[in-house]
Amino acid sequence: TQLLEQSPQFLSIQEGENLTVYCNSSSVFSSLQWYRQEPGEGPVLLVTVVTGGEVKKLKRLTFQFGDARKDSSLHITAAQPGDTGLYLCAGVVGAQKLVFGQGTRLTINP
Amino acid sequence: GAVVSQHPSRVICKSGTSVKIECRSLDFQATTMFWYRQFPKQSLMLMATSNEGSKATYEQGVEKDKFLINHASLTLSTLTVTSAHPEDSSFYICSAKGQGPSYNEQFFGPGTRLTVL
Numbered sequence: 001t002q003l004l005e006q007s008p009q010f011l012s013i014q015e016g017e018n019l020t021v022y023c024n025s026s027s028v029f030s031s032l033q034w035y036r037q038e039p040g041e042g043p044v045l046l047v048t049v050v051t052g053g054e055v056k057k058l059k060r061l062t063f064q065f066g067d068a069r070k071d072s073s074l075h076i077t078a079a080q081p082g083d084t085g086l087y088l089c090a091g092v093v094g095a096q097k098l099v100f101g102q103g104t105r106l107t108i109n110p
Numbered sequence: 111g112a113v114v115s116q117h118p119s120r121v122i123c124k125s126g127t128s129v130k131i132e133c134r135s136l137d138f139q140a141t142t143m144f145w146y147r148q149f150p151k152q153s154l155m156l157m158a159t160s161n162e163g164s165k166a167t168y169e170q171g172v173e174k175d176k177f178l179i180n181h182a183s184l185t186l187s188t189l190t191v192t193s194a195h196p197e198d199s200s201f202y203i204c205s206a207k208g209q210g211p212s213y214n215e216q217f218f219g220p221g222t223r224l225t226v227l
Contacts, residue, residue: 035218042114042203042218043154088153096142096207098216100153 003027004091006101014109016078021104023089024071029099030092032072034063037086037103048092079108112138114206116219123194124227131189131222133204139184140206144216145177148201160187194226 005024013019023032031050035043047056049065049072056063060083062075072089086105090098113136123129133143142161146154158174160166160181168174176198178190187206191198201223205216 040201040221040223042116042205042220044218045215048215096216097156097159098144098154100155103153105151 004089004099004101006089006104008104009102010105010107012107012109013079015080019076019079019106021074021087021089021106022071023073023101025091026070027091028069030069030094032065032069033090033092033098034072034074035088035090037088039086043088076106079106081108081110084108112206112208112215112217114140114204114217114219116202116204116222118222119220120223120225122225122227125195126193128190128192129194129224131191131202131204131224133187133189133206133219135185135206135208135217138206138208138217140187140208141184142207143181143187144205144207145179145187145189146203146205148203148221150201154203157189191224194224196226199224199226 007022033048034046037043047063052067052069054065060077064073084107086103088103089101115134117132145157147157148154156169157172158166158168158179160179162181162184166179181187201221203221205218207216
């Protein structure tokens, strides 16, 4: 069974601070995705990383895929209250199956 | 972008009754649909994968006779929770995967909150 460990599970910081969320596994994934989910809604895809060592940026969000394709990180610079939400990493297994991490519930306080 | 809808968004039912949840891909043909379950403050757990016209593949520990999945067309999959009990109360989310440039991406529905009394 392939598992993804996300840390921290809860994070509450002040507006303007930086933060990093980690997603780790002992398994290799063909690719890894990051989602954001609002309460009462389905997850929305933020990014897919495919190549080991790959770095992708989405405005203030920076995503990195580990060299061995077993781990990933999400770094947010100058966090804003609008960044509040549940962030989920998901490893792609085989051609289509997603294995989700436990999620990181992020709260940005004004 | 691709849109996936779910109906109903919320449902409350009595213990012992069956509930059907629909998942539709509105602007693309979904060759594969997935059903997930999410408990409060927890992550998504894959329940089953369904391909149009064939039987669903259930994940280990998911009762196929309790959670009936039908994927009769390229735009519609249904999940029926049979003889529902309070422990089946959860947030059920579907996703759909199709063809074309974004064929490798799953598009998620908004979810259905099931409460069994």
